[in-house]
Amino acid sequence: MASRISLLSGATPIERAPRLAEALGIAADRFWIKRDDLIGLGGGGNKVRKLQYSLRRALDAHARALVTTGAPQSNHARLTAAAGARLGVDVVLVLTGAPAPITGNVLLDSLFGASIVWAEGEDAEARADDVTSQLERDGRQPFRIPFGGSDSHSAQGYTDAADEIIEQIGEFDQIVTAVGSGGTMAGLVSRLGPHSVVGVHCGAVDDPRSTVTGLLAGMPGAAVDPSSLRIDLDQVGEGYEHLTPAARQAMELFARTEGVVLDPTYTARAAAGLITGLADGTIGANERTVFLHSGGLPSVFAHEGVAGIRF
Ligand SMILES: *Cc1c(COP(=O)(O)O)cnc(C)c1O
DSSP states (O other): OOSSOOOOSSOOOEEEOHHHHHHHTOOGGGEEEEEGGGOSGGGOBTHHHHHHHHHHHHHHTTOSEEEEEEOTTOHHHHHHHHHHHHHTOEEEEEESBSOOOSOHHHHHHHHTTOEEEEOBTSOHHHHHHHHHHHHHHTTOOEEEOOGGGOSTTTTHHHHHHHHHHHHHHOOOSEEEEEESSSHHHHHHHHHHOGGGEEEEEOSSSSOHHHHHHHHHHTSSSOOOOGGGSEEEOSOOTTOTTSOOHHHHHHHHHHHHHHOOOOOTTTHHHHHHHHHHHHHHTSSOTTSOEEEEEOBOHHHHTTOHHHHTOOO
8 A cells, every 4th residue: 555645636836936046146057945834735835745654554444533733823733733624534633832813824723613722831751641532532533743744754756856856857956844743754765865965953943953863864865974964953043933034034135036925933944044044155056956835825924923024
């Protein structure tokens, strides 16, 4: 049996971005944006590729409810809700903190019919354990999907994505991606090797280097030395939920050169890492470079930092 279900309608587009490339100081024929934000399901984004693997396991286990955790504006939670709807499986989302406004991803979670449990003062993982046990007692056959949807199995979704890009444009030198729960970077590294992947830490985990190495350890292929991973640790700013000045500038640059919307939490930080890396030479401007657009559009409308900007 295939190890994944199909939630994609085909390869996502990969686009040139000549005005952006010029602004970045890269030759236009050496720069692409991989549009995983255009995945069709549930508003799109990178979590769908990982869910194709997790949900194969859930269906094999005859799950009747999916349980996962996230921040209030979690794209992973929203896409789990959408995938559950498509499969006809109930979804319970345990989100951190007190009930947040019904906007952005939270609004879509509800629209997709997911139940939301607010962890309030409690640890979301512990709260999700309780929710899962209760569903078990009720005979609902719950299946737990990890934080951010990342484990060594689901990360293969980005091994697939690396293959897909090579099919589209041939071999390339490097791909720049945001790092949240780490599965996206791990999957890319497992196919492309540590030297061809630049991760930009967004503050979702404490130690992204060990998170990504840990995921890779469970994947096929040679072990990866943590020190060989290229990770920019300098884009977190005041923390995960803050829009940094560099991320805001990156949002403006992508929007105003190419009409491409980045999200404030992940892709804007990844783009800020790209801009900084090109400026300080850690990202070579003469290399064939792909920027992974991993999604996140709904959070633009729910982010205090973005809403507060007077453009
Ligand atoms: C979750 C997310 C990421 C990070 O992916 P991980 O596999 O969790 O590291 C990047 N971009 C967006 C828009 C996301 O929602």
